[in-house]
Amino acid sequence: MEIDFWQLRWQNEETGFHQPEVNPYLAHYYGHLGPPPVSRSKLRVFVPLCGKSMDMLWLSQNGYAVVGVEVSEIAVEAFFAENGLPLEKQVQGTHTRYSSGNIEIWQGDFFTLSSEQLGDITDVYDRASLIAMPPSMRKDYASKMLELLPAAARVLLVTLTYPQAEMDGPPFSVTEEEVHGLYEPHCSIEKLAVKNTLELEPRFKQKGLTSLYETAYKLKRNT
Numbered sequence: 102m103e104i105d106f107w108q109l110r111w112q113n114e115e116t117g118f119h120q121p122e123v124n125p126y127l128a129h130y131y132g133h134l135g136p137p138p139v140s141r142s143k144l145r146v147f148v149p150l151c152g153k154s155m156d157m158l159w160l161s162q163n164g165y166a167v168v169g170v171e172v173s174e175i176a177v178e179a180f181f182a183e184n185g186l187p188l189e190k191q192v193q194g195t196h197t198r199y200s201s202g203n204i205e206i207w208q209g210d211f212f213t214l215s216s217e218q219l220g221d222i223t224d225v226y227d228r229a230s231l232i233a234m235p236p237s238m239r240k241d242y243a244s245k246m247l248e249l250l251p252a253a254a255r256v257l258l259v260t261l262t263y264p265q266a267e268m269d270g271p272p273f274s275v276t277e278e279e280v281h282g283l284y285e286p287h288c289s290i291e292k293l294a295v296k297n298t299l300e301l302e303p304r305f306k307q308k309g310l311t312s313l314y315e316t317a318y319k320l321k322r323n324t
Protein backbone atom coordinates (compact mmCIF):
# COMPACT_ATOMS: atom_id res chain seq x y z
CA MET A 102 0.00 0.00 0.00
CA GLU A 103 1.21 3.48 -0.68
CA ILE A 104 2.24 5.75 2.16
CA ASP A 105 -0.72 8.13 1.62
CA PHE A 106 -3.11 5.24 2.28
CA TRP A 107 -1.57 4.64 5.71
CA GLN A 108 -1.34 8.33 6.59
CA LEU A 109 -5.09 8.58 5.96
CA ARG A 110 -5.79 5.48 8.04
CA TRP A 111 -4.05 7.09 11.02
CA GLN A 112 -5.67 10.50 10.41
CA ASN A 113 -9.13 8.89 10.27
CA GLU A 114 -8.41 6.62 13.24
CA GLU A 115 -9.03 3.51 11.10
CA THR A 116 -6.52 1.41 13.00
CA GLY A 117 -8.29 -1.91 13.54
CA PHE A 118 -4.89 -3.64 13.22
CA HIS A 119 -3.71 -2.10 16.51
CA GLN A 120 -3.86 -4.56 19.39
CA PRO A 121 -4.42 -3.01 22.83
CA GLU A 122 -2.69 -6.01 24.43
CA VAL A 123 0.73 -7.55 23.78
CA ASN A 124 0.57 -10.14 20.98
CA PRO A 125 0.44 -13.63 22.54
CA TYR A 126 2.91 -15.01 19.96
CA LEU A 127 5.58 -12.57 21.06
CA ALA A 128 5.60 -13.58 24.71
CA HIS A 129 5.12 -17.27 23.89
CA TYR A 130 7.50 -17.77 20.99
CA TYR A 131 10.20 -15.25 21.59
CA GLY A 132 12.11 -17.84 23.59
CA HIS A 133 11.83 -20.28 20.63
CA LEU A 134 14.04 -18.29 18.30
CA GLY A 135 17.11 -20.32 19.25
CA PRO A 136 20.31 -19.27 20.95
CA PRO A 137 20.80 -15.53 20.61
CA PRO A 138 23.71 -14.45 18.39
CA VAL A 139 24.98 -12.12 21.15
CA SER A 140 24.53 -11.96 24.91
CA ARG A 141 20.96 -11.19 25.96
CA SER A 142 21.81 -7.70 27.16
CA LYS A 143 22.97 -6.83 23.61
CA LEU A 144 19.82 -8.04 21.84
CA ARG A 145 18.37 -5.31 19.65
CA VAL A 146 15.02 -5.98 18.05
CA PHE A 147 13.90 -4.30 14.85
CA VAL A 148 10.13 -3.81 14.57
CA PRO A 149 9.36 -2.84 10.95
CA LEU A 150 6.17 -0.88 10.26
CA CYS A 151 5.67 -0.72 14.00
CA GLY A 152 2.60 1.51 14.31
CA LYS A 153 2.13 2.16 18.03
CA SER A 154 2.41 -1.52 18.88
CA MET A 155 2.40 -2.46 22.57
CA ASP A 156 4.79 -5.25 21.60
CA MET A 157 7.60 -2.69 21.59
CA LEU A 158 6.85 -1.90 25.22
CA TRP A 159 6.91 -5.63 26.10
CA LEU A 160 10.30 -6.04 24.43
CA SER A 161 11.69 -2.98 26.16
CA GLN A 162 10.36 -4.05 29.56
CA ASN A 163 11.94 -7.47 29.03
CA GLY A 164 15.35 -5.91 28.61
CA TYR A 165 15.71 -5.73 24.82
CA ALA A 166 16.67 -2.60 22.97
CA VAL A 167 13.97 -1.82 20.38
CA VAL A 168 14.23 0.00 17.08
CA GLY A 169 11.10 0.57 15.03
CA VAL A 170 10.27 2.28 11.77
CA GLU A 171 6.89 3.85 11.12
CA VAL A 172 5.83 6.36 8.49
CA SER A 173 2.99 7.94 10.47
CA GLU A 174 3.96 10.76 12.81
CA ILE A 175 0.55 10.38 14.49
CA ALA A 176 1.35 6.76 15.36
CA VAL A 177 4.84 7.50 16.66
CA GLU A 178 3.73 10.47 18.79
CA ALA A 179 0.82 8.38 20.14
CA PHE A 180 3.10 5.49 21.12
CA PHE A 181 5.26 7.66 23.37
CA ALA A 182 2.38 9.81 24.72
CA GLU A 183 0.00 6.91 25.49
CA ASN A 184 2.73 5.02 27.33
CA GLY A 185 3.89 8.07 29.27
CA LEU A 186 7.41 7.92 27.83
CA PRO A 187 9.37 11.19 27.74
CA LEU A 188 10.92 11.50 24.30
CA GLU A 189 13.79 13.03 22.45
CA LYS A 190 13.35 13.93 18.81
CA GLN A 191 15.99 14.53 16.18
CA VAL A 192 15.57 15.09 12.46
CA GLN A 193 18.08 13.15 10.34
CA GLY A 194 17.58 13.62 6.61
CA THR A 195 14.23 12.20 5.52
CA HIS A 196 13.64 10.44 8.86
CA THR A 197 13.04 11.70 12.39
CA ARG A 198 14.49 9.69 15.26
CA TYR A 199 12.27 9.51 18.34
CA SER A 200 13.81 7.88 21.40
CA SER A 201 13.09 7.16 25.03
CA GLY A 202 15.28 4.86 27.14
CA ASN A 203 15.96 1.67 25.17
CA ILE A 204 13.28 2.36 22.54
CA GLU A 205 13.85 4.30 19.35
CA ILE A 206 11.52 4.75 16.42
CA TRP A 207 12.53 6.12 13.06
CA GLN A 208 9.58 8.05 11.68
CA GLY A 209 9.79 7.78 7.91
CA ASP A 210 9.79 5.29 5.06
CA PHE A 211 10.98 1.72 5.71
CA PHE A 212 12.23 1.48 2.12
CA THR A 213 14.75 4.29 2.57
CA LEU A 214 16.00 3.30 6.04
CA SER A 215 19.71 2.42 6.26
CA SER A 216 21.58 -0.23 8.24
CA GLU A 217 23.49 2.59 9.96
CA GLN A 218 20.23 4.05 11.26
CA LEU A 219 19.15 0.65 12.60
CA GLY A 220 22.40 -0.10 14.41
CA ASP A 221 23.46 -3.65 15.27
CA ILE A 222 20.10 -5.41 15.16
CA THR A 223 20.04 -9.06 16.23
CA ASP A 224 16.32 -9.80 15.79
CA VAL A 225 13.24 -8.75 13.87
CA TYR A 226 9.64 -8.95 15.00
CA ASP A 227 7.33 -8.78 11.97
CA ARG A 228 3.66 -8.72 12.95
CA ALA A 229 1.18 -7.22 10.48
CA SER A 230 4.06 -5.78 8.43
CA LEU A 231 4.78 -8.18 5.54
CA ILE A 232 1.03 -8.83 5.36
CA ALA A 233 0.37 -5.07 5.15
CA MET A 234 2.09 -5.11 1.76
CA PRO A 235 0.08 -5.86 -1.42
CA PRO A 236 1.50 -8.61 -3.68
CA SER A 237 3.21 -6.04 -5.94
CA MET A 238 5.29 -4.66 -3.02
CA ARG A 239 6.17 -7.86 -1.16
CA LYS A 240 9.30 -8.73 -3.15
CA ASP A 241 10.71 -5.25 -2.56
CA TYR A 242 9.77 -5.48 1.12
CA ALA A 243 11.60 -8.80 1.53
CA SER A 244 14.63 -7.55 -0.45
CA LYS A 245 14.87 -4.48 1.78
CA MET A 246 14.52 -6.65 4.86
CA LEU A 247 17.33 -8.93 3.64
CA GLU A 248 19.50 -5.86 2.97
CA LEU A 249 18.98 -4.73 6.58
CA LEU A 250 19.35 -8.18 8.21
CA PRO A 251 22.86 -8.98 9.40
CA ALA A 252 24.16 -12.57 9.33
CA ALA A 253 22.63 -14.83 11.99
CA ALA A 254 19.83 -12.36 12.76
CA ARG A 255 16.57 -14.04 13.77
CA VAL A 256 13.05 -13.10 12.67
CA LEU A 257 9.72 -13.89 14.29
CA LEU A 258 7.28 -13.50 11.40
CA VAL A 259 3.51 -13.65 11.90
CA THR A 260 1.31 -13.99 8.80
CA LEU A 261 -2.36 -14.49 7.95
CA THR A 262 -3.64 -16.90 5.30
CA TYR A 263 -7.20 -16.77 3.93
CA PRO A 264 -8.99 -17.03 0.56
CA GLN A 265 -7.83 -13.71 -0.94
CA ALA A 266 -10.85 -13.56 -3.30
CA GLU A 267 -13.17 -13.30 -0.28
CA MET A 268 -11.70 -10.05 1.10
CA ASP A 269 -9.52 -7.17 -0.03
CA GLY A 270 -6.39 -6.48 2.00
CA PRO A 271 -4.76 -5.14 4.00
CA PRO A 272 -4.15 -7.40 5.79
CA PHE A 273 -3.25 -9.57 2.80
CA SER A 274 -3.10 -13.34 2.69
CA VAL A 275 0.49 -14.63 2.52
CA THR A 276 0.97 -18.35 2.02
CA GLU A 277 3.73 -20.56 3.36
CA GLU A 278 5.00 -21.05 -0.22
CA GLU A 279 5.32 -17.31 -0.63
CA VAL A 280 7.25 -16.93 2.64
CA HIS A 281 9.72 -19.55 1.34
CA GLY A 282 9.86 -17.87 -2.08
CA LEU A 283 10.62 -14.47 -0.54
CA TYR A 284 13.26 -15.45 1.99
CA GLU A 285 14.99 -18.64 0.77
CA PRO A 286 17.85 -19.34 0.24
CA HIS A 287 18.98 -16.34 2.32
CA CYS A 288 17.20 -17.55 5.46
CA SER A 289 16.33 -20.87 7.04
CA ILE A 290 12.61 -21.05 7.77
CA GLU A 291 10.82 -23.00 10.47
CA LYS A 292 7.07 -23.00 11.07
CA LEU A 293 6.41 -22.55 14.78
CA ALA A 294 2.61 -22.59 14.97
CA VAL A 295 -0.61 -22.35 12.98
CA LYS A 296 -3.82 -21.15 14.60
CA ASN A 297 -7.36 -21.02 13.23
CA THR A 298 -8.34 -17.44 14.15
CA LEU A 299 -11.60 -16.90 12.22
CA GLU A 300 -13.75 -16.93 15.35
CA LEU A 301 -11.42 -14.40 17.01
CA GLU A 302 -11.80 -11.92 14.14
CA PRO A 303 -15.52 -11.05 13.79
CA ARG A 304 -14.65 -7.99 11.64
CA PHE A 305 -13.17 -10.31 8.97
CA LYS A 306 -15.95 -12.88 9.33
CA GLN A 307 -18.48 -10.11 8.69
CA LYS A 308 -16.65 -9.30 5.45
CA GLY A 309 -17.33 -12.87 4.28
CA LEU A 310 -14.18 -14.77 5.18
CA THR A 311 -14.73 -18.52 5.48
CA SER A 312 -11.28 -19.41 6.81
CA LEU A 313 -8.44 -17.55 8.48
CA TYR A 314 -5.16 -18.95 9.77
CA GLU A 315 -2.43 -17.15 11.63
CA THR A 316 1.04 -18.66 11.27
CA ALA A 317 4.21 -17.90 13.20
CA TYR A 318 7.59 -18.61 11.57
CA LYS A 319 11.13 -18.44 12.79
CA LEU A 320 13.58 -17.26 10.14
CA LYS A 321 17.32 -17.12 10.54
CA ARG A 322 19.58 -15.16 8.19
CA ASN A 323 22.35 -17.34 6.82
CA THR A 324 25.90 -16.26 7.43
Ligand SMILES: C[S@@+](CC[C@H](N)C(=O)[O-])C[C@H]1O[C@@H](n2cnc3c(N)ncnc32)[C@H](O)[C@@H]1O
Pocket residue numbers: 102103104107108118119120149150151152153154170171172173176209210211212228229230233271
Ligand atom coordinates in the same frame (compact mmCIF):
# COMPACT_ATOMS: atom_id res chain seq x y z
C1 LIG B 1 -1.01 -3.03 9.56
S1 LIG B 1 -0.15 -1.80 10.40
C2 LIG B 1 0.76 -2.76 11.58
C3 LIG B 1 1.35 -1.97 12.70
C4 LIG B 1 2.10 -2.82 13.74
N1 LIG B 1 3.05 -3.73 13.15
C5 LIG B 1 1.14 -3.52 14.65
O1 LIG B 1 1.29 -4.74 14.85
O2 LIG B 1 0.24 -2.87 15.21
C6 LIG B 1 1.07 -1.32 9.21
C7 LIG B 1 1.84 -0.07 9.62
O3 LIG B 1 2.86 0.17 8.67
C8 LIG B 1 2.99 1.56 8.47
N2 LIG B 1 3.64 1.69 7.13
C9 LIG B 1 3.11 1.35 5.94
N3 LIG B 1 4.00 1.54 4.95
C10 LIG B 1 5.14 1.99 5.53
C11 LIG B 1 6.43 2.35 5.04
N4 LIG B 1 6.74 2.28 3.73
N5 LIG B 1 7.36 2.75 5.93
C12 LIG B 1 7.10 2.82 7.25
N6 LIG B 1 5.88 2.50 7.78
C13 LIG B 1 4.92 2.09 6.94
C14 LIG B 1 1.56 2.07 8.56
O4 LIG B 1 1.48 3.45 8.85
C15 LIG B 1 0.99 1.19 9.66
O5 LIG B 1 1.12 1.79 10.93
